[in-house]
Amino acid sequence: MLRSFKEILEAARDGGAKKVAAPCAGKKDVELLGKAAGSGLTIPCLVGDGKAIEGMLKGVPLASLEHEIVDEKDPDKALGRSIALIREGRADMLMQGSVDHQALLDAVMDARSGLRRGKLTSYISVFQLPKTGKLILVTDTFINNNPTLAEKQLILEHALRLADTLGIDAPKVAALAAIEQINLNIPSTLDAAILSKMSERKQFGKAVVEGPLDIDCALSEAAAARKGLRSVVTGNVDIYLVPEIDTGHLLAEALVFFGKLESAGAIMGTTNPVILNVPFVSAENRLVEFAIAALMCKKGEDHA
Amino acid sequence: MIRSLDDFARIAREKGPKKLAVLAPEDEEFMLAVKTSWQKGYIEPVLIGNTEKMKRVAEKVEFDIGGFERIVGDDRQAIADLGLSMLFSGKLEIVSKGQIPTSYIYRSIIREENRAGSGMTVSVVSFWEVPGLDHLIALTDTGVSIKPDIKAKAEILKNALFVYRLLGNPKPRVAVLSGQREIGGALGSYRDFDLLRRAAAAGDFGECEILDATSFTEIFLGGRDRPVDCISMDPGRMPHILLVPCLDTGNIICKLDFFLDVTRCSLVATSRGPVCIPARSDTSDNIVQQLAMCVVVTDRMKGEVK
Numbered sequence A: 001m002l003r004s005f006k007e008i009l010e011a012a013r014d015g016g017a018k019k020v021a022a023p024c025a026g027k028k029d030v031e032l033l034g035k036a037a038g039s040g041l042t043i044p045c046l047v048g049d050g051k052a053i054e055g056m057l058k059g060v061p062l063a064s065l066e067h068e069i070v071d072e073k074d075p076d077k078a079l080g081r082s083i084a085l086i087r088e089g090r091a092d093m094l095m096q097g098s099v100d101h102q103a104l105l106d107a108v109m110d111a112r113s114g115l116r117r118g119k120l121t122s123y124i125s126v127f128q129l130p131k132t133g134k135l136i137l138v139t140d141t142f143i144n145n146n147p148t149l150a151e152k153q154l155i156l157e158h159a160l161r162l163a164d165t166l167g168i169d170a171p172k173v174a175a176l177a178a179i180e181q182i183n184l185n186i187p188s189t190l191d192a193a194i195l196s197k198m199s200e201r202k203q204f205g206k207a208v209v210e211g212p213l214d215i216d217c218a219l220s221e222a223a224a225a226r227k228g229l230r231s232v233v234t235g236n237v238d239i240y241l242v243p244e245i246d247t248g249h250l251l252a253e254a255l256v257f258f259g260k261l262e263s264a265g266a267i268m269g270t271t272n273p274v275i276l277n278v279p280f281v282s283a284e285n286r287l288v289e290f291a292i293a294a295l296m297c298k299k300g301e302d303h304a
Numbered sequence B: 001m002i003r004s005l006d007d008f009a010r011i012a013r014e015k016g017p018k019k020l021a022v023l024a025p026e027d028e029e030f031m032l033a034v035k036t037s038w039q040k041g042y043i044e045p046v047l048i049g050n051t052e053k054m055k056r057v058a059e060k061v062e063f064d065i066g067g068f069e070r071i072v073g074d075d076r077q078a079i080a081d082l083g084l085s086m087l088f089s090g091k092l093e094i095v096s097k098g099q100i101p102t103s104y105i106y107r108s109i110i111r112e113e114n115r116a117g118s119g120m121t122v123s124v125v126s127f128w129e130v131p132g133l134d135h136l137i138a139l140t141d142t143g144v145s146i147k148p149d150i151k152a153k154a155e156i157l158k159n160a161l162f163v164y165r166l167l168g169n170p171k172p173r174v175a176v177l178s179g180q181r182e183i184g185g186a187l188g189s190y191r192d193f194d195l196l197r198r199a200a201a202a203g204d205f206g207e208c209e210i211l212d213a214t215s216f217t218e219i220f221l222g223g224r225d226r227p228v229d230c231i232s233m234d235p236g237r238m239p240h241i242l243l244v245p246c247l248d249t250g251n252i253i254c255k256l257d258f259f260l261d262v263t264r265c266s267l268v269a270t271s272r273g274p275v276c277i278p279a280r281s282d283t284s285d286n287i288v289q290q291l292a293m294c295v296v297v298t299d300r301m302k303g304e305v306k
Helices: A005-014 A027-038 A050-057 A073-085 A100-109 A148-166 A188-202 A215-218 A221-226 A245-257 A285-298 B007-016 B026-038 B052-062 B076-088 B102-114 B150-166 B187-199 B217-222 B247-259 B284-301
Strands: A018-025 A042-049 A067-073 A093-096 A121-128 A134-141 A172-176 A208-213 A239-240 A264-266 B016-022 B043-049 B071-074 B094-097 B124-129 B137-140 B171-178 B242-245 B265-272 B273-276
Touching: A005 A264, A005 A285, A018 A027, A018 A073, A018 A285, A027 A050, A027 A285, A042 A050, A042 A073, A050 A067, A067 A073, A073 A093, A073 A100, A093 B016, A100 A121, A121 A148, A121 A245, A134 A148, A134 A245, A134 B273, A148 A172, A148 A188, A148 A264, A148 A285, A172 A188, A172 A215, A172 B026, A208 B137, A215 A221, A215 B052, A215 B247, A215 B273, A221 B284, A239 B284, A245 A264, A245 B217, A245 B247, A264 B076, B007 B265, B007 B284, B016 B076, B016 B284, B026 B043, B026 B052, B026 B284, B043 B052, B043 B124, B052 B071, B076 B102, B094 B102, B094 B284, B102 B247, B102 B265, B124 B150, B124 B247, B137 B247, B150 B171, B150 B187, B150 B242, B150 B265, B171 B187, B217 B273, B247 B265, B265 B284
Parallel strands: A018 A042, A018 A093, A042 A067, A134 A239, A172 A208, A172 A239, B016 B043, B016 B094, B043 B071, B094 B273, B137 B242, B171 B242
Antiparallel strands: A121 A134, A121 A264, B124 B137, B124 B265, B265 B273
């Protein structure tokens, strides 16, 4: 079981460098790719105007490391070309580069020419808890606005796959809601209860889903006990499943900015890993995202 | 201006004791909080609940309740109704929740507000004390409205502004929070932000400033394309009030005090005085802080017109 970002980086390096397609990489991307290549995680494949890329590489660390340039003068085609490289098996993963977020996701989810694997993609934030020496996953914190129950099931299954990639055995899942009791007027409590019941019937394998759980019960076994709630999940959660994006996005940000937690993340639901620029992930931790992506590649088809 | 929970405690000692109804203090943590608050001179309790249960927990925390007014009651809703009717009739100044579901208390408050014709929307304001920050952050609505529409959000904001101004800040800064990101189109919460900002500019909320920021990234970094820096937090950039999009978000974020280095205190501001609504998972120390806050708020509400 991986317990820290350092362990993720080490485990990823063991799997060998993966080729990452980078459409329209900017200066910051080149800097990051240099670090990723320098640490043995990736072999960058820069897709864009060849001459401009060569100019950008002058004097930067990446210039002296293994890399590839795919000349595509039309910036509008660089993303499609990058995805094609992956579909042809010439690259293992995709990074956002300077492509617009929505354009990237639309291209990735294109049924004919994208990297779509299932019905939806989701984004999982991975946090490192220094005090307890463990990793926690929070999902969905970036992609799905108001997932239906069926979509929440897929988001949960994505998280369970990532947990498996990170070596978290029999993950404990808190299906979060405002309160820990089922209230017919609060849809998140119903969804959480149904997922919890599905877990009871072993529909999520060894994972234990408890819900609805309010955040105090999820975070503290003692708080849960005071409310008469006893479960292996309370106070020892591996995966926090949030009700919708307002909560997910703000919760992840609160953990980063108020909690000062290190955060990385991963897109799930694609044939190959896709690395997204999420504003609350630091430049340093973007490297961890390459490492998570590399671990997903190592795992093969069942990664996402 | 009140800037910390210690300020509440200090002022509560000066302004107390206030007459307070405790609804079903049938749990040791709650009874211990009542005992401590009484010893500190914050409150003069009126205990409403099951006599035997109250006696039993009082004995456990070594609190002699023989000298206090006690009203026998078993039915949870009836206890909540009685406490709130006493608040609205002026028989006491504060009500505090004990071992009673919060929804019962909200129901009683709404009934009393309707009876009083105040037109007030019931909402919860949760204060966060964050180390290194020079003011308290008020999160709202963290307890009542499941999915407030724009009209309800405007009322919720008015309530929070009223409470924050009682703390001595005439022009609070507000962030209307949303999960709006670079993808997924415009969220309802983001559209509400836009509408509330326009309403604020038109003077609908009196003196206040609604920030051009809906996420913590924007609040902390000043934009969504800046390098993440968690070390430095500019207190000047942190709003006084965070208006949350919905109940799920509000409750989940505000109770992060179980994990983060923050302290939380919550209250419901009714038109007649505060209602203290500690979570059933709160400890007695935390409940004492919340009672102190309510003592100060009720004291400052005197003379104010909501």
